[in-house]
Amino acid sequence: MKIIETKIEGLLIFEPRVFGDERGFFTETFRQSWLEEAGISCVFVQDNWSRSAEGTLRGLHYQLHKPQAKLVMVTRGEVLDIAVDIRRGSPTFGKYEAILLSEENKRMVFIPEGFAHGFFVKSKTADFMYKCSNYYNPESERSLHWSDPTLGIDWSAENPLVSKKDADAPFLNNIPESDLPHFSPS
Numbered sequence: 001m002k003i004i005e006t007k008i009e010g011l012l013i014f015e016p017r018v019f020g021d022e023r024g025f026f027t028e029t030f031r032q033s034w035l036e037e038a039g040i041s042c043v044f045v046q047d048n049w050s051r052s053a054e055g056t057l058r059g060l061h062y063q064l065h066k067p068q069a070k071l072v073m074v075t076r077g078e079v080l081d082i083a084v085d086i087r088r089g090s091p092t093f094g095k096y097e098a099i100l101l102s103e104e105n106k107r108m109v110f111i112p113e114g115f116a117h118g119f120f121v122k123s124k125t126a127d128f129m130y131k132c133s134n135y136y137n138p139e140s141e142r143s144l145h146w147s148d149p150t151l152g153i154d155w156s157a158e159n160p161l162v163s164k165k166d167a168d169a170p171f172l173n174n175i176p177e178s179d180l181p182h183f184s185p186s
Helices: 032-036
Strands: 001-007 012-015 018-021 024-027 046-053 057-063 070-076 076-083 096-102 108-109 117-120 127-134 142-143
Touching: 012 076, 057 076, 070 076, 070 117, 076 108, 076 127, 096 108, 117 127
Parallel strands: none
Antiparallel strands: 001 012, 012 108, 018 024, 046 127, 057 117, 057 142, 070 108, 070 127, 076 096, 076 117
């Protein structure tokens, strides 16, 4: 397993070893020791799987009172994955990383608690799978507008398919501080 650090501390890319031949391939998609080697102590309690059509944009979502760290990957298709640091007091507050995830590159991204997350589907369909460190809690769910101009995210998406909830989400500067996670230095 190759671990790649990003510009945002704690946000990591995992590149698994892939063994392939004319029959296909084999790779491990999760091993707790990978997290431990990277200094990550979370335990995952829930797995999720979504399938989305080309042009779908999901996000940017986060949970406030029941925060979730995530380990995300694509098993079919290709997405542009976005993680935004929205932790009050963080030196990288309002910064984001854009990472291409696909069935070809088999990359995974570890997203710490306190990040808003979303993705845009670039292929005909995409299967997106992710592990969560906390159970989904509807009362804790929050959203950040995907096209917030202060973030400057280049989704490379014209007229994406978004849910009403995502279309109506507030911009970062309109979210009360009480609705943002707090940064705790490690």
